[in-house]
Amino acid sequence: MKKKFLLSIISIFIVITPFLFFGCNNRANDKLTNYQLNLEYDEVSKKLYGIEKIDYINNYENMFTSLYFHLYPNAFREDAKHSVVSSANEEEAYPEGKSYGNIQINKVESDNELLNFEIEGSDKNILKVDLGEEIYPEERIIISVEFEVSLANINHRLGIGKSTINFGNFYPIACVYEDGKGFSQDLYHSNGDPFYSECANYDVSITFSNKFDIASTGDMQEIVEKENKKTAKYKAFNVRDFCFVLSENFEMVSKTIGATTVNYYGYKNDDNLQSCLDVSIKALQTFNELFGEYPYKQLNIVKSNFVHGGMEYPNLVLISDKYQDQYDIDYVIVHEIAHQWWYGIVGNDEYNHAWMDEGLAEYSTLIFFRENKEYGQDFNEFINNATESYKLFEKVFIKVTGSVNGTMDRGLDEFMTEPEYVQCTYTKGVLLFNTIEESVGEKKFLKALQYYFKEFKYKNTTPADMIYCFNKATGYDLEDIFNSYILGNVVIK
Ligand SMILES: [Zn+2]
Numbered sequence: 001m002k003k004k005f006l007l008s009i010i011s012i013f014i015v016i017t018p019f020l021f022f023g024c025n026n027r028a029n030d031k032l033t034n035y036q037l038n039l040e041y042d043e044v045s046k047k048l049y050g051i052e053k054i055d056y057i058n059n060y061e062n063m064f065t066s067l068y069f070h071l072y073p074n075a076f077r078e079d080a081k082h083s084v085v086s087s088a089n090e091e092e093a094y095p096e097g098k099s100y101g102n103i104q105i106n107k108v109e110s111d112n113e114l115l116n117f118e119i120e121g122s123d124k125n126i127l128k129v130d131l132g133e134e135i136y137p138e139e140r141i142i143i144s145v146e147f148e149v150s151l152a153n154i155n156h157r158l159g160i161g162k163s164t165i166n167f168g169n170f171y172p173i174a175c176v177y178e179d180g181k182g183f184s185q186d187l188y189h190s191n192g193d194p195f196y197s198e199c200a201n202y203d204v205s206i207t208f209s210n211k212f213d214i215a216s217t218g219d220m221q222e223i224v225e226k227e228n229k230k231t232a233k234y235k236a237f238n239v240r241d242f243c244f245v246l247s248e249n250f251e252m253v254s255k256t257i258g259a260t261t262v263n264y265y266g267y268k269n270d271d272n273l274q275s276c277l278d279v280s281i282k283a284l285q286t287f288n289e290l291f292g293e294y295p296y297k298q299l300n301i302v303k304s305n306f307v308h309g310g311m312e313y314p315n316l317v318l319i320s321d322k323y324q325d326q327y328d329i330d331y332v333i334v335h336e337i338a339h340q341w342w343y344g345i346v347g348n349d350e351y352n353h354a355w356m357d358e359g360l361a362e363y364s365t366l367i368f369f370r371e372n373k374e375y376g377q378d379f380n381e382f383i384n385n386a387t388e389s390y391k392l393f394e395k396v397f398i399k400v401t402g403s404v405n406g407t408m409d410r411g412l413d414e415f416m417t418e419p420e421y422v423q424c425t426y427t428k429g430v431l432l433f434n435t436i437e438e439s440v441g442e443k444k445f446l447k448a449l450q451y452y453f454k455e456f457k458y459k460n461t462t463p464a465d466m467i468y469c470f471n472k473a474t475g476y477d478l479e480d481i482f483n484s485y486i487l488g489n490v491v492i493k
Contacts, residue, residue: 001193001358002309002335032238033057033200037171040207041246046160048149052171055142056135059198060177063136067143068183069127069172071119072195073103075188076152076159081123084156085307086190086418092322093154093307101152101159105172110143126185127172145172154307155320157243161305163267163321165212165246168313173197173241176349176460186351189412191421192358193311195241196349199458202236208246215252215265215302216244217315238295238458239314240347245302253277257284260294265302272326276301276319279330279375283337286368290446291341292453299340301333312339312361330375331365338364346453347460354421355408355486356466359429360449366430386430390492393423407488408432409463424488431492432485439481440474448473 034055041048058064075084078100085093108117108129116130127145135141149170155161157168175183176196188194202218210230214223218236236242247265253273254263262284264277280301288294298315306320310332317336323329342364343350343357350357369377397404397420405416408424415421437445451473452466467482484490 001311002332031057031059033059033174033198035171035173035200035202035204035242037202037204037206037242039205041165041167041209043209046151048151048167048170050145050147050149050171052145052147053142054145054172054174055140056174057140058135058137061137061179062177063134064177065131065134067129067131067135067141068120068175068185069129069145070169070175070185070195071103071105071121071125071127071172072169072188073101073149073158074119074124076101076154076156077124080188082187083190084154084188088418089190089307093156095155095162096153099153099159101150101154103147103149103170103172105145105147107146108143110141115143121185121187123187125187126175147172155305156307157311157318159305163247163249164302164304166243166304166306166318167245168243168311168318169195169241171242174200184349184351186411187413189351191415191418192354192412192425193343193350194412196351196460197240197347198460199238199240199347202234202239202242204234204236204242204244205231206234206244207231211248212246213248213250213252213265214244214246215250215263215300215316217242217300217313219297236315240344241313243313243316243318245304245316245318247304255281257281258288260284260297260299263298263300265300267303267321270303272329275326276303276329276333279333280337282372283334283368286371287338287341287364290367290371291364291449292457294340295345295457299337301337310336312336312343314340314344327375327377334368335361335365338362338368341453345458346456347458348462349460352411353409353463354412355425355429355432356461356463358425359408359432362426363430363433383430383434386427386434387492390423390427390431393419393427394492405488406490406492407486409486428485428492432482435481435485436470436478439478440470440476444474444476 036053038051108115118128120126120128151160153160158170177183184196210225210228214232218234221233223232249267250265251268252265262280266273296315300316303321304318306318311318319332338361342360348356366382370379394404448470452469467479470478
């Protein structure tokens, strides 16, 4: 996700401080879980009805008798423990006043027999399904979940806005299992992207009013129009999530570059469709060359009602429609496209190690502007601004709270405020990767990113994995530099 621009961070911090302290390759992979989703959106009731068939494979080394799934739409409930947006962003998120949503699970079955299930987690955020049998490593089980999602009127990943209806994180998705930790069950949080998932294959059918157009993850197989409704069918292979957006106001331009078609969805009568498509293509080409080839057939850049700058999903990024200045739009587009590499293809636990994908996506954005000088952005100026911004954040934070915690590697719920999260994750992430690049040189730095990409394509990584790749590819021991930043001991001068 793109939260805020580097230079605007401090002013935001000062203004809102008083309010904050209350604190895959492109083929089906038979070693993956398969999700089959049959969906229908009813705009009158503002509900999405779904039947989800999950052909789950146990890719872990433990035996399970229960499986766990995230129920992210329950974060939009009226009585949810955490707000989905910080208090500073509430007005922008809910322009027509507060509104709520949720997900209801109606039935869970396997082999036509009902399975017991419970809504669990610390805030009704987890669906626990008792399998009634043991599932051993490499074994599969097919379960079917009938659900309905009520959408809030909110400019968010999931919600109804003035121009777009966004369907991000809308369906029950399997929790990642980690030895020693169990199934990840982290709560939705207003900071960051509180998501963590495995790559899977998707087969999705979506029915909706024919007044809408659709942008989606995956490759469209067909779209059929019947009795004022459209049904669009998609397949997506080796992706870690599935998102789609409906709008009556889309105007789309596209161009195919190599094996990938880039589609930019703007609004009708926009005069910057071509500029947005151009920068998207440039980002794809630049990152293909620098990091490794984008392995999917589609890349969709979708203008939408969204309270933050942008949001990444596989094959699809949301770009907030709040920006007027083309420079701001370009910046967010490049940042979100960089996430296709760092989050999408190479995944990580975004809740507990957000700096891994956010820091790298932000630094990749600066590299893009360094490589493409025609955009008129000065790389060194970015770095100087990041340094000054971080120093000022520390100074202000110490003044207000008496101390500052510069630890990058911590859970989203451990950041006291949004500016603290943004500074420690994005800004300090930029400074970390810049320090590494200055230590090993540009050539070896890019070699390390290429190695990291190749080794962990379609997998999830940890900080130790990242450090291992950088050490192996560069021949340097960079562990102390990494740790000084991510554990918060480094002094930024
Ligand atoms: Zn981001």
